Amino acid sequence: MHKIFKIIAAVLSLFGIISLVRIIAAGDEAMETGEKAGLFEPMAWTAYIILGLVVLFVLVFVLQNLFTNTASLKSTLIGVGAFAAVLIIAYVISGGDTMAYKNGDEMATSGESHMVGAGLIAFYVLLAIAAISMIFAGVKKVINK
Template sequence: MHKIFKIVAAVLSLIGIISLVRIISAGDEAIKTGGEDGLFEPMAWIGYITLGITIAFVLVFVLKNLFTNTSGLKNTLIGVGAFVAVLVISYAVSGSDLPIEYKNGDTIATPNESTMVGAGIVAFYILLAVAAIAMIGSGVKKVISK
């Protein structure tokens, strides 16, 4: 299995290097025009394939580890539940800016989109505060234990 992964990585790397050489040799003008002759497509596909393979392996190994380690499954479910709770609280707290119209080009944001953006910002602040408190608490605990 390890040999197969090394071969796939080598092939993807080789195609990526060839694509990079083609882009560099095309010159600045071809790059500025956006590579209309399919210059960037192979490099983009390599990125998509690599991302897909990486996500697939991460999911497979995480799920395998979760089901073989039941104590880890409990802790993971607690963490996922806490994250979902933060998202639900963030959505409940944030309201839509109904009278204000947010424009992105010709598109106007709906009240639901405004609420979702607000919920994302509130969730970010909550998670930032939790991370800061955890880091400070860890540092204080380390200083006290010395």
């Protein structure tokens, strides 16, 4: 299996390098005028394929590890539940906004405003939790030395 992955990685890397060389050889002027705009497509597809493979392998190996190790499954579910709780609390706290905001050429709805507010609150709460955790870990490490 490892040999197959190495061969796939080598082929995709070679294809990406060839695409990059073709783009560089065409020059900036040809790219800006759109004369050689088709050269970007193979590079983009290579990136999409690599991203898809990485996401697939991460999901497969994470799920495999979760179901073979029940202790990690329990802690993962606790973490996912805590994250979901933060998101739900942020949504409930966010009351939306009565002001009218432009979203491109259209006006943003109150639901969109509510979701943006919830996202901001969730971001701030998670940022505070991360900062407190880092400070706590640093202090604990200094005390234990």
